[in-house]
Amino acid sequence: MEKTQQLYEGKAKRVFATKEPDYVSVSYKDDATAFDGKKKGSIAGKGAVNNKMSNFFMQALERNGIPTHFVQQLNDRESLVKKVGIIPLEVIVRNIAAGHFSSRYGVEEGLVFDEPIVEFSYKNDELHDPLLNDDHAVALKIATREEIAQIRSSALQINTILKEMLLAVGVTLVDFKLEFGRLPGGEILLADEISPDTCRFWDTATGKKLDKDRFRRDLGGAEDAYLEMERRLLGDHGSAAEE
Ligand code: 5GP
DSSP: OOEEEEEEEOSSEEEEEESSTTEEEEEEOSEEEETTTTEEEEOTTHHHHHHHHHHHHHHHHHHTTOOBSEEEEOSSSEEEEEOOEEOSEEEEEEEEOOHHHHHHHTOOTTOEEEEEEEEEEEOOGGGTOOEEOHHHHHHTTSSOHHHHHHHHHHHHHHHHHHHHHHHTTTEEEEEEEEEEEEOTTOOEEEESOOSTTTEEEEETTTOOBOSTHHHHTTOSOHHHHHHHHHHHHHTTTTOGGGO
16 A cells, blocks of 8 residues: 655654555654663564564464554565554563563562563653553553553563563573554554564573663674574564465
8 A cells, every 4th residue: 555644753654644544654664772772783584583573472362362553564674554543652571581671679580470561661752752551641640540451461462472472493582572552443453563573582501682672782693693583483584474
């Protein structure tokens, strides 16, 4: 479907209107940022990997009864998705301590939790995405209590599905961030992306990081890590569009 005017440009994606008012076209960039945009760079080929991988996961989630915004892959970097109003919550699920959990609570990376943790942040760059709980989200009218319960339950179901898919290709799902959106009628869908930009993936056998932490922490080999994740999940040709 032909894209028309650009509606929005974010750090990793551009969103375009289409001739169909209910759909938008998302175009994934190679640009990479970290630490509230203070660190800037690019990871060659990232846009195409993230587009194909996110579509692959969203299609699997749909088959498991999770409604998502995904409609159709248009090309390597672009996809058609349902137009939603993004709920300004970063929904983070953690299976193993890493990143901000480790720094915030003084816990060494690698501690395996008995149960997954669901955490919410207020998606607001100016405020640096502060942590919030259900009461805060209700008070700020970000979502109703029922919607928050639905989002939480959906995030845990998504964790179970993704963990299993990744385990099958020798990858441990450490943590990830989700965003949800509302259709005009109020139905909540999974939106945004699921990719090495938004997840921590560790090689199960070696512990090697196969995600954006290679860029954030200057570990080198980010391009190869993204391609390795694509190869493991989608095979050599990244064939999510053919499903
Ligand atoms: P942390 O809170 O430890 O920085 O991140 C937890 C998980 O959520 C990681 O997998 C990380 O990639 C993802 N995440 C958290 N905030 C953001 C964000 O603003 N952008 C992206 N791309 N991922 C995020």
